[in-house]
Amino acid sequence: MRKGRFITFEGGEGAGKSTQIRRLAAALRAGHAREVVVTREPGGTPLAERLRAIILAGKARDLGDFGEALLFSAARIDHIDRIIRPALARGAYLLCDRFADSTRAYQGARGGAGEDILATLERVTLDGVRPDLTFILDLPPEIGLERAEKRRGQGGVDRFEGEALAFHAALREKFLDIARAEPDRCKVIDASTPEDEVAEAIFSACLKKWPLPALGEKQWA
Numbered sequence: 203m204r205k206g207r208f209i210t211f212e213g214g215e216g217a218g219k220s221t222q223i224r225r226l227a228a229a230l231r232a233g234h235a236r237e238v239v240v241t242r243e244p245g246g247t248p249l250a251e252r253l254r255a256i257i258l259a260g261k262a263r264d265l266g267d268f269g270e271a272l273l274f275s276a277a278r279i280d281h282i283d284r285i286i287r288p289a290l291a292r293g294a295y296l297l298c299d300r301f302a303d304s305t306r307a308y309q310g311a312r313g314g315a316g317e318d319i320l321a322t323l324e325r326v327t328l329d330g331v332r333p334d335l336t337f338i339l340d341l342p343p344e345i346g347l348e349r350a351e352k353r354r355g356q357g358g359v360d361r362f363e364g365e366a367l368a369f370h371a372a373l374r375e376k377f378l379d380i381a382r383a384e385p386d387r388c389k390v391i392d393a394s395t396p397e398d399e400v401a402e403a404i405f406s407a408c409l410k411k412w413p414l415p416a417l418g419e420k421q422w423a
């Protein structure tokens with residue numbers, strides 16, 4: 203039986219997901235009884251991290267959008283089986299940096315893999331394991347790519363950072379479409395505002411979904 207809370211963070215490049223995940227994890231750990239697990243995609247298990255290295259090095263690019271979607275999904279299956287499902291069964295907060303919406307957006311942005319086929323792939327991959335809450339950190343792609351470049355320093359761009367600006371603009375629209383289609387699950391957060399404000403917006407959305415217990419009760423479980 204599933205008792206945990208599954209929260210995913212999505213968005214384009216340089217939106218500040220990792221910082222915000224760290225902050226939410228710290229806030230949850232400070233005040234709550236539940237275990238907090240932080241993980242990421244592609245990755246999270248040794249096998250999925252190996253697939254990550256292949257994909258982000260651009261070695262699977264020739265497979266095309268659908269082929270890459272299959273690899274992301276294979277990594278996701280291992281991650282769900284070994285990390286996500288067990289953590290949710292233990293009752294943990296599971297915070298994941300990217301998940302299935304990234305496949306919908308990144309592999310769907312160019313139209314090379316149709317929405318229907320990606321939706322079917324998602325359904326069989328997730329097998330019922332769906333996020334309770336998804337934060338879409340929204341930012342104009344020009345700003346995001348500039349931030350990602352600063353963060354990167356001298357290192358080269360990865361498989362997706364190197365795509366043209368038009369791709370990143372399409373990606374942003376894909377994420378906003380997902381949020382419009384599933385407003386109960388997805389919260390769009392303006393990631394161009396100061397870091398503290400973003401953290402505040404994220405934390406208050408969590409409080410709204412899972413309200414604090416009445417005064418006198420010990421913890422917000």
Ligand code: TYD
Nearest residue numbers: 214215216243244274300301304305308362
């Ligand atoms: P990462 O370094 O984690 O990027 P970021 O810091 O922007 O999250 O690399 C993950 C990259 O893989 C990122 O460019 C998005 C892409 N990706 C997909 O294309 N499809 C997917 O399903 C996932 C999970 C990620």
